[in-house]
Amino acid sequence: MISAHVLGFPRIGEHRELKFALERHWRGEIDADQLEAAGRELRARHWQLQRDAGLDFVTVGDFAFYDQVANHIQLLGCEPARFGFVEHESELARYFTMARGVAAEKEAQAECACGHSHGEARHALEMTKWFDTNYHYLVPEFDSHTQFKLSSRRLFGEVEEALKLGHRVKPVLLGPLSFLWLGKEKAAGFDRLSLLPQLLKAYAEILQRLGTAGIQWVQIDEPILGVDLPAAWRDAFAPAYEALRRADVSVLLATYFAPLRDNLALACSLPVAGLHVDAVRALDELETVTRQLPLERELSVGIVDGRNIWRGDLDLALDRLRTTLAHRNGRLWVAASCSLLHVPTTLREDKALDAELQSWLAGAKEKLDEIRVLKQALVDGPTAVRAELFAARSAQAARRSSPRVKNPAVAERAATLAADVDQRHAAFTRRQAIQQQRFKLPAFPTTTIGSFPQTAEIRAARAALRRGELAEGDYVEAMHREIAHAVKVQESLDIDVLVHGEAERNDMVEYFGEQLEGFAFTANGWVQSYGSRCVKPPVLFGDVSRPKAMTVDWTVYAQSLTKRPMKGMLTGPITILQWSFVRDDQPRSATALQIALAIRDEVCDLERAGIGIIQIDEPAIREGLPLRRADRAAYLAWATHAFRVSASGVHDETQIHTHMCYSEFNDILAEIAAMDADVITIETSRSDMELLAGFGSFRYPNEIGPGVYDIHSPRVPEVDEMVRLMRKAAEVVPARNLWVNPDCGLKTRGWPETEAALRNMVQAAKQMRQAG
Numbered sequence: 208m209i210s211a212h213v214l215g216f217p218r219i220g221e222h223r224e225l226k227f228a229l230e231r232h233w234r235g236e237i238d239a240d241q242l243e244a245a246g247r248e249l250r251a252r253h254w255q256l257q258r259d260a261g262l263d264f265v266t267v268g269d270f271a272f273y274d275q276v277a278n279h280i281q282l283l284g285c286e287p288a289r290f291g292f293v294e295h296e297s298e299l300a301r302y303f304t305m306a307r308g309v310a311a312e313k314e315a316q317a318e319c320a321c322g323h324s325h326g327e328a329r330h331a332l333e334m335t336k337w338f339d340t341n342y343h344y345l346v347p348e349f350d351s352h353t354q355f356k357l358s359s360r361r362l363f364g365e366v367e368e369a370l371k372l373g374h375r376v377k378p379v380l381l382g383p384l385s386f387l388w389l390g391k392e393k394a395a396g397f398d399r400l401s402l403l404p405q406l407l408k409a410y411a412e413i414l415q416r417l418g419t420a421g422i423q424w425v426q427i428d429e430p431i432l433g434v435d436l437p438a439a440w441r442d443a444f445a446p447a448y449e450a451l452r453r454a455d456v457s458v459l460l461a462t463y464f465a466p467l468r469d470n471l472a473l474a475c476s477l478p479v480a481g482l483h484v485d486a487v488r489a490l491d492e493l494e495t496v497t498r499q500l501p502l503e504r505e506l507s508v509g510i511v512d513g514r515n516i517w518r519g520d521l522d523l524a525l526d527r528l529r530t531t532l533a534h535r536n537g538r539l540w541v542a543a544s545c546s547l548l549h550v551p552t553t554l555r556e557d558k559a560l561d562a563e564l565q566s567w568l569a570g571a572k573e574k575l576d577e578i579r580v581l582k583q584a585l586v587d588g589p590t591a592v593r594a595e596l597f598a599a600r601s602a603q604a605a606r607r608s609s610p611r612v613k614n615p616a617v618a619e620r621a622a623t624l625a626a627d628v629d630q631r632h633a634a635f636t637r638r639q640a641i642q643q644q645r646f647k648l649p650a651f652p653t654t655t656i657g658s659f660p661q662t663a664e665i666r667a668a669r670a671a672l673r674r675g676e677l678a679e680g681d682y683v684e685a686m687h688r689e690i691a692h693a694v695k696v697q698e699s700l701d702i703d704v705l706v707h708g709e710a711e712r713n714d715m716v717e718y719f720g721e722q723l724e725g726f727a728f729t730a731n732g733w734v735q736s737y738g739s740r741c742v743k744p745p746v747l748f749g750d751v752s753r754p755k756a757m758t759v760d761w762t763v764y765a766q767s768l769t770k771r772p773m774k775g776m777l778t779g780p781i782t783i784l785q786w787s788f789v790r791d792d793q794p795r796s797a798t799a800l801q802i803a804l805a806i807r808d809e810v811c812d813l814e815r816a817g818i819g820i821i822q823i824d825e826p827a828i829r830e831g832l833p834l835r836r837a838d839r840a841a842y843l844a845w846a847t848h849a850f851r852v853s854a855s856g857v858h859d860e861t862q863i864h865t866h867m868c869y870s871e872f873n874d875i876l877a878e879i880a881a882m883d884a885d886v887i888t889i890e891t892s893r894s895d896m897e898l899l900a901g902f903g904s905f906r907y908p909n910e911i912g913p914g915v916y917d918i919h920s921p922r923v924p925e926v927d928e929m930v931r932l933m934r935k936a937a938e939v940v941p942a943r944n945l946w947v948n949p950d951c952g953l954k955t956r957g958w959p960e961t962e963a964a965l966r967n968m969v970q971a972a973k974q975m976r977q978a979g
């Protein structure tokens with residue numbers, strides 16, 4: 208018996224319907240019922256696609272109005288008490304408050320009918336990267352008071368919805384151990400694993416309800432089986448799944464993103480009815496799993512790549528599946544490696560891709576079809592899908608032999624680099640002295656991270672340019688007006704190191720992808736990043752080179768408007784690599800080096816054009832870290848090398864900044880230091896400078912700007928708050944090395960709150976100087 212399924216499907220909608228509905232709802236243009244209707248329609252459509260592709264189940268529970276982990280917080284009834292929710296706040300309103308926070312002023316203004324004071328501003332749940340993806344989840348908060356209680360009907364409602372539509376339903380849950388693991392302990396000395404027994408009761412109740420609804424299979428995701436687990440966590444698995452065992456509900460335990468390694472035997476021995484493995488990231492483990500997993504259990508083989516957009520090698524996949532099948536008594540499930548959340552809904556008929564490129568690619572819908580073809584080939588024999596297999600084979604062959612993929616000059620340059628290509632001339636302390644002479648910045652210099660508000664007007668201008676309704680020259684003029692405005696605002700706020708604001712960039716990665724050779728970009732290849740926010744990762748299909756300067760004109764224009772230093776703004780090689788769909792025909796390290804060389808040329812061009820401070824953003828360096836510790840050193844070596852290659856073409860008096868956000872960095876501090884940027888700006892405020900303690904005890908040698916406020920909410924931070932954070936920073940890092948800046952770029956904010964926040968930030972820096 209062969210089954211076919213997916214672990215999850217993108218929820219944002221082929222035309223980003225969910226994004227637009229959400230944003231309308233938040234603006235008050237549609238009410239909760241209308242938003243719910245939009246969600247229902249998308250779910251119905253995505254289930255129908257799965258059904259039409261001949262899958263044996265539709266997956267329910269992968270939908271969320273913001274984030275699937277946040278859905279679990281409500282399902283399990285563990286909304287953090289700090290939100291002080293009161294009776295009359297609806298489940299949906301509470302959900303968005305947890306996801307987005309509430310500004311202090313807004314709460315003060317909102318005359319609350321209940322007469323309750325909601326207390327201080329309620330900042331949003333922390334947001335962090337989902338394993339090694341560019342998707343962000345909301346971090347659950349746990350302490351000794353955390354109680355679990357089945358609380359939301361949403362999942363059960365969606366299950367009913369799908370059943371009513373006549374589908375065979377397989378609900379998906381994030382597993383109890385992964386849910387706890389991904390959360391955060393809010394009290395010192397508290398161990399969140401101690402919450403497991405209580406949590407299991409809630410899970411048991413969920414399974415019981417699903418059983419009552421007639422559900423046979425429930426997929427429970429435990430992606431943490433792909434990370435290095437402490438013994439206590441590993442030991443907790445078997446009793447936990449023993450406790451969840453029921454006669455009427457079969458559990459398919461799903462793992463993905465990384466090899467199982469030392470957890471392989473455990474995964475194969477758990478008392479569940481089936482196991483899903485990622486046969487793309489861990490193909491070499493498939494054979495062992497095939498042999499170790501008891502024959503009465505189902506094996507789901509994730510053979511179609513859920514993380515990349517290349518059309519699969521179906522011959523190879525089929526070969527593996529046949530071998531597996533032979534050892535599994537003719538039973539297996541065919542699947543994508545992980546949820547399809549991480550790829551665009553479709554890449555067919557994308558207006559920005561030429562026909563040849565399109566024929567090399569597969570989005571989520573196309574992957575459903577690959578799964579169908581594989582299943583059919585196993586069930587009816589390959590001749591039944593001869594045409595489909597032939598087409599896939601031809602596409603593979605065409606891509607492998609296409610002259611578009613190779614550029615001998617690029618390979619030649621990468622092979623003949625000087626040994627010191629990744630080293631600045633002088634050591635940091637020497638550079639620091641030279642740069643101090645040159646820029647004469649005050650103590651606690653202020654700067655921002657790069658982007659200023661991407662207003663509706665900016666996006667409309669770009670959309671008009673794309674549609675041919677705005678001439679190129681008029682577009683440039685409109686962007687120049689934006690840049691001039693940003694410069695004027697920064698000068699009037701008395702910021703020390705200015706930025707041009709990135710108005711001309713649709714996205715910090717896509718913008719470079721559009722200008723570099725070796726990249727293609729899509730018109731509609733949207734992937735959810737967080738909440739309603741999406742990105743269109745460029746497609747890196749060939750050798751990378753830079754036909755001409757990419758940012759010099761904009762930066763020089765911005766510098767011409769001010770005497771203050773204007774920071775050039777680039778995206779680093781690892782972030783471009785990490786946030787693109789990259790080629791699978793050469794190691795990622797080789798691709799990273801090619802990008803690094805292109806960025807290096809841009810850095811040198813900026814320097815030649817008189818730009819003295821250049822920032823090379825690397826927010827994604829941490830998320831690229833392999834999930835398994837054993838693989839990390841190799842990655843960090845080539846990743847930091849690539850960064851240094853991009854940054855080291857300049858003279859000592861040029862100040863190189865880098866920026867990182869969204870992650871825990873304490874475990875890679877030595878490597879961050881080895882990147883040798885003159886200044887690093889880094890996100891810290893959501894965790895109240897916790898992060899910086901690591902930088903202090905490690906004695907991070909170079910200059911550092913720990914973000915003093917969170918840019919993810921419109922809340923305007925008070926001067927005192929930021930002074931407090933700066934003082935905290937000055938306790939662990941020498942004050943002479945400290946910069947003052949927000950956590951990240953300001954593109955998602957509006958101008959009024961941006962100006963107010965930066966005014967307070969500059970004030971805070973001035974207070975620090977006075978206290979000096």
Ligand SMILES: Nc1nc2c(c(=O)[nH]1)N[C@@H](CNc1ccc(C(=O)N[C@@H](CCC(=O)N[C@@H](CCC(=O)N[C@@H](CCC(=O)O)C(=O)O)C(=O)O)C(=O)O)cc1)CN2
Nearest residue numbers: 341663666667669670713714715716736739740741742786
């Ligand atoms: N690639 C990437 N990954 C990242 C980040 C990042 O900046 N880039 N930052 C972190 C995540 N943060 C993010 C913050 C904001 C957005 C974001 O604002 N995305 C925009 C899209 C940005 C974009 O591509 N804009 C284009 C096209 C925008 C668009 O939708 N245009 C409309 C028309 C617009 C109009 O007429 O107003 C259309 O095509 O229909 C542009 O500016 O040109 C969105 O979802 O709305 C995404 C991620 C981590 N990962």
Ligand code: MET
Nearest residue numbers: 656657658824826952953
């Ligand atoms: C996600 S990091 C963002 C860095 C970029 N320079 C910006 O300010 O938007």
Ligand SMILES: [Zn+2]
Nearest residue numbers: 826868951952
């Ligand atoms: Zn950032």
